[in-house]
Amino acid sequence: MSMDRRTLLKGLAVAGAGAVAPVEASEKYAEAPEDAVGMLYDATRCIGCQACVTACKTANNLPGNRYNPPEDLSGETKNIIRLYQDGDESSYVKSQCMHCVDPGCANACMIGAFKKREYGIVTWDPDRCIGCRYCQVACPYNIPKFQWNTGVPLIVKCELCNHIIHDPDTGTLREGALPGCCQACPKEAVIFGRYTDLIEDAKQRIAERPERYWGPDGEPKIFGLTDGGGTQVLYLADLSFEKLGLPTLGDHGTAKQAREIQHGIYRGFIAPVALYGVLGLVMWRNNRAAKKEEG
Amino acid sequence: MASHSHAQPVGGPLNKKFVTFMVIFLGIWAAVLLYRFIYGIGVVSGLTDYYPWGVWIAFDVVTGTALACGGYAVAILCYILNKGKYHPLVRPALLTSALGYSMAGLAIVIDVGRWWGVWRIPLGGFPDMGSYNWDSALLEVALCVMAYVGVLWIELGPAFLEKWQSTSKNSALVGFARAGLKFYDKALIWIIALGVLLPTMHQSSLGTLMLLAGQKLHGLWYTPWIPLLFLISCVGMGYSVVVWESSLSTRLFKRQREDDMLTGLSGAMVVIVSLYLVLRFADLIISGKTSMMFTSGWLSIVFWVEIGLFAFPLWMLMNKQRRSQFPVMLRASILLMLAGAMYRFDTYITAYQPAPGQTYFPSFLEIFVTFGVIALEISMYYFIVKRYPILGGATAEGAAE
Numbered sequence: 001m002s003m004d005r006r007t008l009l010k011g012l013a014v015a016g017a018g019a020v021a022p023v024e025a026s027e028k029y030a031e032a033p034e035d036a037v038g039m040l041y042d043a044t045r046c047i048g049c050q051a052c053v054t055a056c057k058t059a060n061n062l063p064g065n066r067y068n069p070p071e072d073l074s075g076e077t078k079n080i081i082r083l084y085q086d087g088d089e090s091s092y093v094k095s096q097c098m099h100c101v102d103p104g105c106a107n108a109c110m111i112g113a114f115k116k117r118e119y120g121i122v123t124w125d126p127d128r129c130i131g132c133r134y135c136q137v138a139c140p141y142n143i144p145k146f147q148w149n150t151g152v153p154l155i156v157k158c159e160l161c162n163h164i165i166h167d168p169d170t171g172t173l174r175e176g177a178l179p180g181c182c183q184a185c186p187k188e189a190v191i192f193g194r195y196t197d198l199i200e201d202a203k204q205r206i207a208e209r210p211e212r213y214w215g216p217d218g219e220p221k222i223f224g225l226t227d228g229g230g231t232q233v234l235y236l237a238d239l240s241f242e243k244l245g246l247p248t249l250g251d252h253g254t255a256k257q258a259r260e261i262q263h264g265i266y267r268g269f270i271a272p273v274a275l276y277g278v279l280g281l282v283m284w285r286n287n288r289a290a291k292k293e294e295g
Numbered sequence: 296m297a298s299h300s301h302a303q304p305v306g307g308p309l310n311k312k313f314v315t316f317m318v319i320f321l322g323i324w325a326a327v328l329l330y331r332f333i334y335g336i337g338v339v340s341g342l343t344d345y346y347p348w349g350v351w352i353a354f355d356v357v358t359g360t361a362l363a364c365g366g367y368a369v370a371i372l373c374y375i376l377n378k379g380k381y382h383p384l385v386r387p388a389l390l391t392s393a394l395g396y397s398m399a400g401l402a403i404v405i406d407v408g409r410w411w412g413v414w415r416i417p418l419g420g421f422p423d424m425g426s427y428n429w430d431s432a433l434l435e436v437a438l439c440v441m442a443y444v445g446v447l448w449i450e451l452g453p454a455f456l457e458k459w460q461s462t463s464k465n466s467a468l469v470g471f472a473r474a475g476l477k478f479y480d481k482a483l484i485w486i487i488a489l490g491v492l493l494p495t496m497h498q499s500s501l502g503t504l505m506l507l508a509g510q511k512l513h514g515l516w517y518t519p520w521i522p523l524l525f526l527i528s529c530v531g532m533g534y535s536v537v538v539w540e541s542s543l544s545t546r547l548f549k550r551q552r553e554d555d556m557l558t559g560l561s562g563a564m565v566v567i568v569s570l571y572l573v574l575r576f577a578d579l580i581i582s583g584k585t586s587m588m589f590t591s592g593w594l595s596i597v598f599w600v601e602i603g604l605f606a607f608p609l610w611m612l613m614n615k616q617r618r619s620q621f622p623v624m625l626r627a628s629i630l631l632m633l634a635g636a637m638y639r640f641d642t643y644i645t646a647y648q649p650a651p652g653q654t655y656f657p658s659f660l661e662i663f664v665t666f667g668v669i670a671l672e673i674s675m676y677y678f679i680v681k682r683y684p685i686l687g688g689a690t691a692e693g694a695a696e
Binding site: 072073074075104106107108109110111112126127128129130131132133134136137138140142145146147148149150151152153245247248249253254255257258259261262263265266272275276279280282283284286287289290 | 332334335336337338343345347348375377379407409410413416427428431432435437484485489491492495496500503504505507508509510650
């Protein structure tokens with residue numbers, strides 16, 4: 001009896017230690033996949049023509065066009081250009097899914113409607129989605145949108161035109177295929193490419209014209225290099241990213257901490273099983289004692 | 296331990312006015328729900344893409360299940376800490392828990408947009424079995440809550456079986472009831488253990504859920520300790536509900552009140568709430584957020600109101616003499632329910648700030664839908680205590696059916 005108890009307590013102690021120790025599973029998205037693709041948006045090149053907005057709608061078969069420009073991302077808009085203006089300062093800014101290296105939405109999604117797939121593209125699968133909208137809570141950029149005015153709603157967000165650029169039969173990228181917005185942009189303000197190439201490109205632009213780009217303490221910054229654990233869509237701008245509506249995030253995604261806590265508590269399911277055993281044992285003893293008393 | 300011989304149905308005819316009112320009210324509610332299921336969530340609610348979760352989640356599910364922790368809290372006291380004298384409180388607490396959790400399940404179906412796919416969750420994401428995302432705290436909550444609803448009704452089973460055994464004219468049903476009760480005699484402790492384990496898991500995960508909101512949740516509420524804070528506060532809410540419910544049922548159904556048991560519960564509340572407050576402040580101080588308590592603008596005020604709602608009833612119950620007075624106990628427990636509810640509302644709505652300039656306020660129909668869920672729960676409670684042996688402390692007239 002006392003032996004049993006000691007073993008159980010030991011189990012509990014191990015489970016308790018699990019809550020403190022770092023968890024290997026949490027490292028699984030630590031870096032962008034090797035073959036990752038993404039986009040680089042340079043706000044200093046953007047002229048606000050909204051060609052990308054229309055092209056996105058065409059590419060994704062969504063209603064609306066640039067003559068009636070959407071004010072925000074929504075259940076029928078996956079990409080928009082907004083104007084930030086304050087006194088003399090102004091800049092356009094594009095919004096679409098950032099294709100996080102460690103996406104909050106994919107972390108939140110119960111049965112994997114959101115997944116980080118080949119080339120690191122974050123996609124949504126209607127057949128698995130139950131419409132709980134936890135992805136909307138979990139996205140630091142508020143990107144996934146829900147169709148509120150229909151009985152059969154979908155979640156809508158940029159999937160990097162996965163259906164255009166990715167050939168599901170061969171599993172490779174289609175030669176020369178581009179996401180709608182990148183194809184339409186007349187100024188190459190948004191370009192598509194391999195993630196590592198895009199980083200090089202951004203660094204080169206900064207090296208060539210450092211005065212053109214904003215950064216904390218005058219040091220030009222590429223948004224998405226580390227922000228929130230990194231994003232496969234990178235931003236350059238001549239104003240602070242906060243002004244342009246991008247959140248200030250640490251170097252680790254929030255997903256990481258949430259995962260560490262959740263896995264810490266439930267590591268190997270030891271703690272719940274041990275607790276169940278202890279509870280049952282305690283009651284069994286109480287019960288036996290009560291029966292003895294009775295007769 | 297399964298014998299509840301003192302629990303008796305309230306009996307007597309159903310109150311006609313009450314039943315008529317409920318039928319009409321729930322009829323209108325059903326019509327609103329039909330409207331929601333055809334035209335979408337947007338037409339009946341104030342929810343937006345920035346505030347995808349509103350009162351349906353924050354109240355019906357998160358607060359609702361915490362208020363339904365009476366069964367959990369009393370089971371810990373009665374079976375784990377072996378305080379057998381609390382036994383008469385178990386059944387009424389289990390009934391409110393079973394109803395509360397069932398209603399939370401219903402609220403989830405109303406809230407999720409693609410509700411027809413909910414069955415994929417227990418089946419491992421059918422058709423690809425086992426495609427669970429174990430990173431998701433919500434998955435753990437969903438599975439646990441589904442399992443716990445079942446466990447609660449099983450725990451409550453003896454109440455129905457006893458009734459059938461003693462009054463049914465159908466011999467097959469009597470036989471079934473007899474066999475069932477025999478089974479409970481052996482298995483009940485393992486079922487109860489499950490009934491304690493599951494809420495421990497998902498009530499804490501209901502807190503963990505909001506960690507993914509990251510920087511969108513204000514620092515005074517965002518903490519890695521959130522699972523622990525949610526767990527402790529739900530136990531406190533559980534005891535409060537038992538006190539409150541006991542007061543109501545004694546008044547409405549003329550039952551004898553279990554005063555010293557309730558005094559004992561109030562003592563337990565003192566321990567729980569003190570622990571909660573100590574942890575809440577310790578966390579803020581350790582993580583260097585002390586100044587945030589005063590410099591967060593209107594959220595500082597919200598924070599202190601919330602803390603006050605916990606601290607004031609704690610002060611009321613501190614004195615042993617005072618907490619044995621029923622009105623003090625009742626007032627304190629109502630305040631504590633509010634406190635726990637506010638903590639949950641703040642975490643899910645008030646302190647959740649997705650983007651500058653975005654606000655949320657529930658629409659009339661959205662609140663109406665929530666009232667409908669509560670009305671359905673009250674109706675079922677009323678019907679079950681009238682017909683089945685749930686409440687103890689019967690008076691002579693109450694026992695005569």
